[in-house]
Amino acid sequence: xxxxxxxxxxxxxxxxxxxxxxxxxxxxxxxxxxxxxxxxxxxxxxxxxxxxxxxxxxxxxxxxxxxxxxxxxxxxxxxxxxxxxxxxxxxxxxxxxxxxxxxxxxxxxxxxxxxxxxxxxxxxxxxxxxxxxxxxxxxxxxxxxxxxxxxxxx
Amino acid sequence: xxxxxxxxxxxxxxxxxxxxxxxxxxxxxxxxxxxxxxxxxxxxxxxxxxxxxxxxxxxxxxxxxxxxxxxxxxxxxxxxxxxxxxxxxxxxxxxxxxxxxxxxxxxxxxxxxxxxxxxxxxxxxxxxxxxxxxxxxxxxxxxxxxxxxxxxxxxxxxxxxxxxxxxxxxxxxxxxxxxxxxxxxxxxxxxxxxxxxxxxxxxxxxxxxxxxxxxxxxxxxxxxxxxxxxxxxxxxxxxxxxxxxxxxxxxxxxxxxxxxxxxxxxxxxxxxxxxxxxxxxxxxxxxxxxxxxxxxxxxxxxxxxxxxxxxxxxxxxxxxxxxxxxxxxxxxxxxxxxxxxxxxxxxxxxxxxxxxxxxxxxxxxxxxxxxxxxxxxxxxxxxxxxxxxxxxxxxxxxxxxxxxxxxxxxxxxxxxxxxxxxxxxxxxxxxxxxxxxxxxxxxxxxxxxxxxxxxxxxxxxxxxxxxxxxxxxxxxxxxxxxxxxxxxxxxxxxxxxxxxxxxxxxxxxxxxxxxxxxxxxxxxxxxxxxxxxxxxxxxxxxxxxxxxxxxxxxxxxxxxxxxxxxxxxxxxxxxxxxxxxxxxxxxxxxxxxxxxxxxxxxxxxxxxxxxxxxxxxxxxxxxxxxxxxxxxxxxxxxxxxxxxxxxxxxxxxxxxxxxxxxxxxx
Numbered sequence: 001x002x003x004x005x006x007x008x009x010x011x012x013x014x015x016x017x018x019x020x021x022x023x024x025x026x027x028x029x030x031x032x033x034x035x036x037x038x039x040x041x042x043x044x045x046x047x048x049x050x051x052x053x054x055x056x057x058x059x060x061x062x063x064x065x066x067x068x069x070x071x072x073x074x075x076x077x078x079x080x081x082x083x084x085x086x087x088x089x090x091x092x093x094x095x096x097x098x099x100x101x102x103x104x105x106x107x108x109x110x111x112x113x114x115x116x117x118x119x120x121x122x123x124x125x126x127x128x129x130x131x132x133x134x135x136x137x138x139x140x141x142x143x144x145x146x147x148x149x150x151x152x153x154x
Numbered sequence: 155x156x157x158x159x160x161x162x163x164x165x166x167x168x169x170x171x172x173x174x175x176x177x178x179x180x181x182x183x184x185x186x187x188x189x190x191x192x193x194x195x196x197x198x199x200x201x202x203x204x205x206x207x208x209x210x211x212x213x214x215x216x217x218x219x220x221x222x223x224x225x226x227x228x229x230x231x232x233x234x235x236x237x238x239x240x241x242x243x244x245x246x247x248x249x250x251x252x253x254x255x256x257x258x259x260x261x262x263x264x265x266x267x268x269x270x271x272x273x274x275x276x277x278x279x280x281x282x283x284x285x286x287x288x289x290x291x292x293x294x295x296x297x298x299x300x301x302x303x304x305x306x307x308x309x310x311x312x313x314x315x316x317x318x319x320x321x322x323x324x325x326x327x328x329x330x331x332x333x334x335x336x337x338x339x340x341x342x343x344x345x346x347x348x349x350x351x352x353x354x355x356x357x358x359x360x361x362x363x364x365x366x367x368x369x370x371x372x373x374x375x376x377x378x379x380x381x382x383x384x385x386x387x388x389x390x391x392x393x394x395x396x397x398x399x400x401x402x403x404x405x406x407x408x409x410x411x412x413x414x415x416x417x418x419x420x421x422x423x424x425x426x427x428x429x430x431x432x433x434x435x436x437x438x439x440x441x442x443x444x445x446x447x448x449x450x451x452x453x454x455x456x457x458x459x460x461x462x463x464x465x466x467x468x469x470x471x472x473x474x475x476x477x478x479x480x481x482x483x484x485x486x487x488x489x490x491x492x493x494x495x496x497x498x499x500x501x502x503x504x505x506x507x508x509x510x511x512x513x514x515x516x517x518x519x520x521x522x523x524x525x526x527x528x529x530x531x532x533x534x535x536x537x538x539x540x541x542x543x544x545x546x547x548x549x550x551x552x553x554x555x556x557x558x559x560x561x562x563x564x565x566x567x568x569x570x571x572x573x574x575x576x577x578x579x580x581x582x583x584x585x586x587x588x589x590x591x592x593x594x595x596x597x598x599x600x601x602x603x604x605x606x607x608x609x610x611x612x613x614x615x616x617x618x619x620x621x622x623x624x625x626x627x628x629x630x631x632x633x634x635x636x637x638x639x640x641x642x643x644x645x646x647x648x649x650x651x652x653x654x655x656x657x658x659x660x661x662x663x664x665x666x667x668x669x670x671x672x673x674x675x676x677x678x679x680x681x682x683x684x685x686x687x688x689x690x691x692x693x694x695x696x697x698x699x700x701x702x703x704x705x706x707x708x709x710x711x712x713x714x715x716x717x718x719x720x721x722x723x724x725x726x727x728x729x730x731x732x733x734x735x736x737x738x739x740x741x742x743x744x745x746x747x748x749x750x751x752x753x754x755x756x757x758x759x760x761x762x763x764x765x766x767x768x769x770x771x772x773x774x775x776x777x778x779x780x781x782x783x784x785x786x787x788x789x790x791x792x793x794x795x796x797x798x799x800x801x802x803x804x805x806x807x808x809x810x811x812x813x814x815x816x817x818x819x820x
Contacts, residue, residue, distance in 0.1 A: 056673040058657045059608035065656035068665055068673045075665050075673065077655035105654055 028116035030149065031099065035082030035111050039147040041119060042108075046152040048072070048100040050113065055096055066109050071100060078107035081134075101152060104136070119149060165719060166261055169210060169712040173219075173257050179203035180226075180250045187243035200246075201230045205754070207253065209783050209804050210712045216260040218269060222253055225276040232280060245279060248272050262409075315369045330355040373413065377455040378406030380415045384426060388451055391430050398437055398448040399430065405455040410462060414546065417528050418464065421521045425466045425542050426451065428518075433470030433540055445469065458629045461570065467541035473497065473534075497534045498522050529651040529664065547663060553649050555676055558624065558638040560603075561610030564674060566647075568663055571679030573627040575641055577701070577727050579620050582744075590621060592635060601635045607685045608677075626679050634683045645669075649676060701727045702747035702820055707737040707763060708781075709755045713804075717750060717781070720812070734758025738766060741773055748819060750812070753782040753793065761796055768797040777819035781812070 030041035031050060049071070055078050057067040066078045078098055098107040140151040183200040208223035226249045233242065252272035259266035330352055337348040381403060388401035434440075434449035441447055454465040478496045479489035487499050498518050525532045530546035547553055547568065555566040556575075583601065584591040590601040601623055605611070622641055627633040649664030652675075660681045668674040704726050708714045711732075718728040729744055731737035733755040740746065749767065753760035760780055767773045779800040780793045790801045800815040 054672070056675070058655060058662070058675065059610055060661060061655065061657040068652060068655065068675070070667055070673050075650055075652055077652070079656060 026118035026120075028118050030117050030119050032114040032117050032147065033081065033097070033099070033110040033112065034114060035080065037082030039114070039145070040081060040110075041117055041143070041147050041149045042099060043151065044116070046102055048102045050097065050099045053078070053096060053098045053107070055098075055109070066096065069098065069107060071098075071107070074105075076100060076105060076107045078109050081108040081110050081137075104152075165712055165716045166214070168715050169214060170257070170261055172210065172710065172712050173207055173253070176203035176207040177250055177254060180246055180253075184243050184246040184250065187246060197230055197233060201227055204230070205783075206710055210710050211257075211260075212783075212804060213713055213716055214260075216257070218256045218266070218273060219253065219260055222249070222256055222269065222273055222276070225249075225273065225280060226253070228280045229276060245276075249276065252276075330359070373411045374409035375412050375415065376406060377408045377410050377415065378403060380412075380419065381422070381453060381455070382406065384422065384453065387423070388426055388430065391427065392434070392449075395430060396436060397430065397434050399434060400448055400450050402450065402452040403455075404452060408455040408457055408462075410455065414462070414528065417524075418544070421524050421532075421544070422453070422464070422466065424517060424521050426453075429466065429468040429470065429540070433468045433472070435471055461629075462546045464544040464546075465541060467537070468539040470539040472536060472539050493536065494534055526651065526653060529649065531660075547649070553647060553664075553676070555645050555647055556624070557642040557645060557674075558604070559640040559642060560608065560638050561605045562639075563610070564642065564668070565604070565608075566645075566666075566674060566676040567624060567626070567679060567682075568676060569644065571626050571628060573625040573633065575722070576623040576625055576635070577620055578623055580618070583621060590637070592623075599635055601637050603637045604682070607636070607682055626683055628680060628683055632683050636682060647676075701725055703727045703729060703744060704816070705729050705731060705737060705740055705744075705746045705749045705751075707731045707734065707749065707751035707755070707760065709733055709752065713752070717812070721816070726816070734760065734763035734766070737763050741767070741776075746776060748816060749776060749778045750781055750816075751778060753780055753784050753789075761793060764793070764796045764798055779812070779815055779819070 028044065030043055031047070032039060032041050034040070051071070053069040053071060055067045055069045058065065061067070064080050066080060069076050069078050076098075078096070081099070096109040097111075097113050098109050100107050136153045137150050138153055140149045142148055179200045180203060183196050186196055204223045204226045208220050208227065211217075211219035211223060229245060229249065249272065252266075252269040255266040256269035256273075259269065333348050333352045333355060337345050337352070340348055385401045385403065388399055392399040429451050434451070435443070435445070437447045440449065449469055451466065451468045454463075454467075456463050456465075473493060475493050478493060482489040482491065482496055482499060485499065487496070489496075491499075522532050525544055528546065530544055532542060532544045535541045535543065547570075554569040556569050556572050557564055557566045559565075578592065578601075582592070584593060584598075588600070589603070592599045592601060601621060604624075621637050622639070624636045624638055624641065625633060626636055647666040649666055652662050652665045658681070660678055663676040663678040665673055665675055704721055706714050706717050706721075706728055707730075708717070709732050714730045714732075718730060721728050729740055729746070731740050734751075735758045737749070737751065738758070741749075749763075751760040751763055758766075760782065764778050764780070767776060767778060777799040778797065779802060780798045781802045781804060782789075782793075783804040784790075785803050785805060793801050799819050802811060802815065
């Protein structure tokens with residue numbers, strides 16, 4: 001039986017790097033990514049997909065917005081999860097790794113994806129907003145290596 | 155090579171305006187006749203108007219309009235011989251009404267039974283020999299159209315067909331581009347084959363565009379079919395609220411895509427319900443305020459170019475700004491927001507907006523979201539009551555666009571707002587400290603680089619010889635000259651609305667996937683017309699080859715536009731003049747390569763103009779083509795004797811003959 005959800009989940013896993021050592025026993029729950037502002041872990045269940053995409057910049061946008069991309073027969077606005085350092089080039093940008101948030105019609109661009117990780121809910125909740133304009137992404141807790149574990153508010 | 159569909163649409167719009175001028179002449183004659191007399195001058199003016207209308211209708215293939223105008227001319231020629239002189243005003247009125255009906259019908263690709271009836275009556279009055287068949291009402295009408303068979307098709311299937319044809323539509327362009335690249339690397343033998351394939355791909359592109367347009371037509375239904383029921387709904391609801399209302403549907407015959415109409419029912423019902431619940435006052439209150447006891451809600455559906463506008467207005471109490479602000483404060487919303495924004499804030503309950511326990515804003519945020527989802531926009535404007543205006547581009551079903559280059563990137567503009575493309579030599583413009591200007595009709599019009607409106611880096615390419623300028627115009631009369639690096643293509647694409655990005659509201663009309671597979675943006679002309687420039691400094695474009703400039707002289711704007719569109723599609727630049735004297739001014743100011751002129755014109759006619767051209771040494775070598783409806787051999791002989799290089803008849807107008815003649819003479 002064809003199950004698009006299963007295929008999307010599998011594609012997300014395949015696109016990411018191998019599972020981080022020591023996490024093999026539990027199914028991965030988060031994708032690890034990095035931006036100019038650090039490392040982040042985002043729940044896989046909140047994503048419709050994650051892939052490298054070409055992005056067309058839109059004039060007059062603030063620097064935190066990369067532009068528009070066409071993914072799964074639909075157009076998505078894409079913004080940075082964390083703005084990289086340096087000035088962006090004009091014109092069609094090189095493909096970026098984009099996380100497509102489920103139910104929010106929004107793509108989040110990151111500089112690198114680092115793999116999948118299995119995390120429980122054993123840590124205390126910090127529950128702070130990630131950044132201005134990204135209020136729906138909240139920091140659930142911080143891992144010992146400084147990785148911010150995010151949750152997506154509905 | 156034929157003028158594009160967009161150019162034809164523009165010509166039709168001009169004709170829609172121009173024919174009114176002609177009808178005004180008839181109306182003037184009619185008024186005089188009603189007052190018991192008429193002057194020869196007025197009669198001559200009316201005949202001339204009919205002649206002009208006939209010529210233009212012929213060019214547009216509006217057979218019934220042409221024949222009506224012809225019979226009208228005959229009627230006026232025999233005016234003093236006609237019996238029943240007291241009925242002359244009636245005849246002119248009938249003729250005017252018939253012309254108006256036939257033009258309106260022809261513009262919509264329909265027939266007008268009343269105009270056809272008058273056509274036959276006119277035949278009786280002037281004792282014309284009756285023809286077996288009526289003339290065609292519009293281009294493309296045939297017997298088959300008249301006896302169209304009907305089949306039932308699921309709307310969903312039609313939608314799929316349109317979208318599928320939209321996807322196919324871009325592929326031949328990509329194929330063409332690929333073949334062009336291939337040809338650059340191929341030997342002479344292969345080149346010839348590839349060139350043929352390119353032509354084939356071009357024809358495929360054209361055919362798929364036609365296919366989509368045809369499929370789109372199948373979805374159109376008169377607005378009345380779905381919105382007509384709102385009348386009884388309004389009456390019943392008003393009655394249940396103890397109110398009386400007259401519901402008026404204007405533009406019920408406007409053709410709208412069925413799925414859009416269906417999707418609009420909910421938002422419109424919401425607006426109607428708001429108007430009745432919260433807008434209209436109770437009868438006694440209205441009487442107390444000096445208003446008619448019955449309220450009015452008017453729903454108007456109209457097409458403005460590629461835009462569909464649906465307006466719902468009432469003559470109720472309207473919105474109270476003070477109460478809106480008070481409620482906004484309570485909700486923690488900035489009360490200084492303009493009323494146009496506050497009305498859409500979620501949570502502005504009805505009770506709080508207007509006094510007397512009534513209000514607006516209930517669910518208006520949801521209505522706006524729905525309208526935006528459908529690719530449209532909604533705005534509220536105050537007045538005696540309230541007016542809500544919903545606008546939709548035809549984007550979801552195919553929109554005509556012009557693609558341009560700016561800052562090294564490609565953008566698109568809807569052709570509905572492109573008044574014309576101008577290819578201006580530096581001698582024609584002025585250069586000020588902030589950039590280029592065009593002085594026109596005594597007005598100084600800045601030419602703004604698109605790159606400055608979009609805050610893009612301008613490309614350094616040396617001083618240009620000419621500027622490529624897109625003249626944008628809006629229905630409200632605002633306009634702007636926008637300079638681009640190049641104009642690239644004219645396409646029909648399927649648009650999707652784009653929401654949620656960090657760019658300014660209103661910047662994008664929508665997005666589509668270009669033939670090259672990239673996401674491309676269609677910019678909203680309304681935004682570009684009002685946007686401030688972002689950077690000073692003149693923009694520089696590359697220096698293109700200069701196309702020959704052809705002067706078109708005709709007192710009919712429609713004929714000029716139609717010929718201009720044809721010539722521009724053939725790579726010529728055009729400049730227009732409405733009569734011989736205006737043409738002489740153009741010849742003095744511009745380097746004209748060839749003149750195409752009508753003969754019958756006010757002030758200085760075509761033969762007079764030809765004579766002046768041949769007399770003056772610096773113009774004497776300019777080729778002149780006379781394009782006229784004067785078919786008599788002696789008239790043709792006279793034109794050629796005066797030095798015309800070609801004499802073409804409008805009656806047998808064929809765009810290929812005109813293009814051939816121009817190519818031969820240049």
